[in-house]
Amino acid sequence: MTVRIVDRRFDSKNKSSVNRSRFIRRFKGQIRKAVSDAIDQRGIRDVDNGEKIGIPGNDIAESQFAHGSGGRREIVSPGNDRFISGDQLERPPEGGQGTGSRANQSGAGLDDFVFTLTRDEFLDIFFDELALPNLIKQQLARTEQFRRVRAGYAQTGVPTNINLGRTMRGAAGRRIAIGGPYAGQLRALEQELDGLRQTLADDHPQVEQVRREIGKLRAKIDSLPFIDPFDLRYNNRVRVAQPSTQAVMFCLLDVSGSMDEGRKNIAKRFFMLLYLFLTRNYEHTEVVFIRHHTVATEVDEDDFFTSRESGGTVVSSALTLMLSIISQRYPSSLWNIYGAQASDGDNWTDDSPRCRELLASQLLPLCQYFAYIEITEGAPQNLWAEYQQLQSTHAGRFAMQHIATLADIYPVFRELFKRRA
Numbered sequence: 001m002t003v004r005i006v007d008r009r010f011d012s013k014n015k016s017s018v019n020r021s022r023f024i025r026r027f028k029g030q031i032r033k034a035v036s037d038a039i040d041q042r043g044i045r046d047v048d049n050g051e052k053i054g055i056p057g058n059d060i061a062e063s064q065f066a067h068g069s070g071g072r073r074e075i076v077s078p079g080n081d082r083f084i085s086g087d088q089l090e091r092p093p094e095g096g097q098g099t100g101s102r103a104n105q106s107g108a109g110l111d112d113f114v115f116t117l118t119r120d121e122f123l124d125i126f127f128d129e130l131a132l133p134n135l136i137k138q139q140l141a142r143t144e145q146f147r148r149v150r151a152g153y154a155q156t157g158v159p160t161n162i163n164l165g166r167t168m169r170g171a172a173g174r175r176i177a178i179g180g181p182y183a184g185q186l187r188a189l190e191q192e193l194d195g196l197r198q199t200l201a202d203d204h205p206q207v208e209q210v211r212r213e214i215g216k217l218r219a220k221i222d223s224l225p226f227i228d229p230f231d232l233r234y235n236n237r238v239r240v241a242q243p244s245t246q247a248v249m250f251c252l253l254d255v256s257g258s259m260d261e262g263r264k265n266i267a268k269r270f271f272m273l274l275y276l277f278l279t280r281n282y283e284h285t286e287v288v289f290i291r292h293h294t295v296a297t298e299v300d301e302d303d304f305f306t307s308r309e310s311g312g313t314v315v316s317s318a319l320t321l322m323l324s325i326i327s328q329r330y331p332s333s334l335w336n337i338y339g340a341q342a343s344d345g346d347n348w349t350d351d352s353p354r355c356r357e358l359l360a361s362q363l364l365p366l367c368q369y370f371a372y373i374e375i376t377e378g379a380p381q382n383l384w385a386e387y388q389q390l391q392s393t394h395a396g397r398f399a400m401q402h403i404a405t406l407a408d409i410y411p412v413f414r415e416l417f418k419r420r421a
Contacts, residue, residue, distance in 0.1 A: 024121065031117070148237040157234025171231040179221050186217045246284040247336040247368075249274060250322050253304060254343035256293045256313040263375045266403055267342035268305055270373055273413045274340050288325060292318040298325065315347045315383060319358045323366075332366045339363065339370040345381030352386040360390055364397050371416045372400040 024031060083089070153166055193210045200207055251271050253264070278285045289304040290296055293311035296318040322339065330337060347355070364370060374384050380402065390398045401412040 149240055151236045151238045153233040154236040161234040163233050163235050166233040167231055171227045175224050179224055182217050182221050189214045247278050248286045248330050249278055250288045250339040252318045252341040253291045255291045257310050258344050258346050266375050270409050290318050290321055296321040313347050314351050316351050316354045323362055337367045339367055342373045344376045345374040345383045347383045352383045356386040364394050370398050373403055375403050377404045
């Protein structure tokens, strides 16, 4: 027998969650393109939010059957049955110029279909464009780390969590509290029995009566259970968020004349992944943006990617500025310092050895990790050759990778930040 399960749960918008996921799968190409356009306008700190995107109305139009022109015709046409070479086309009707492209003869237009992606849906598509494996996608998008800590005792629990010391102390206190009055009466009767024995015979009725009362009291005391279920105490543990420390990420971007918009876009997406990674591991994360050509400057996020200033290339200026900012604002004893440098590797020949010396002697001892990304489709440049000398001496703190296309971003990121023994 075949069992069919239909999921008719409703989400917050009173729309079927099944229909929503089906819509995303069906128009994934259009949604991915809209997300790609949204990323170009989005900042690094905003990558962890949802997004409202617009999809052209023509892209989601449903195909329908319609009546033809009627009659019997025999034609051979390369693409239409209305025009031939040399015909003049009529001007389209004016009006109705919405953001969509469909307009009828009355001048009415159709705007884009606006669709709101949740935070997790946005991250799924963002990672999917970077060829992110599903397992890692779940870890980056939704995983929260907690730890269990002791929080007193509970009266219920599993046998493995029983606290014997606390249970025995509770049982002893209960027996003392309940049996205390009986013990006082027993001592009084024993004293009375000793007094009667001095004046009366052992078989005297009054002596026998006192003995019977003493026996009843001892039976009551002996009937008290050694451990009662009320006495059981279990170690109580609660889940609390994993405490984390603070981190600062330095983003160093080469904006010389050889870094075109495509390379800057690759660098931006790499920095987005890095920021998302740090915010999952550190409660307080700051980002410092440094852009450089021949001169390095600290800028805000907008200027970091959109400023048109350009020039030659002196990479050491960015490393020197980073070192100055660390000494002024981010002591290594209090901050976890990360650095990510994106460049096409084209640098003045006499400046590349200075960059290697700055990293080896001053920056790497202060940093938890420093990654160099060279964005180029051709052979490595002179800066790559200098940095290669640092991999053997600073293997735990320094790494470098090459990115050619958008598809290389996540594999490179995963290689740079994978768990190491």
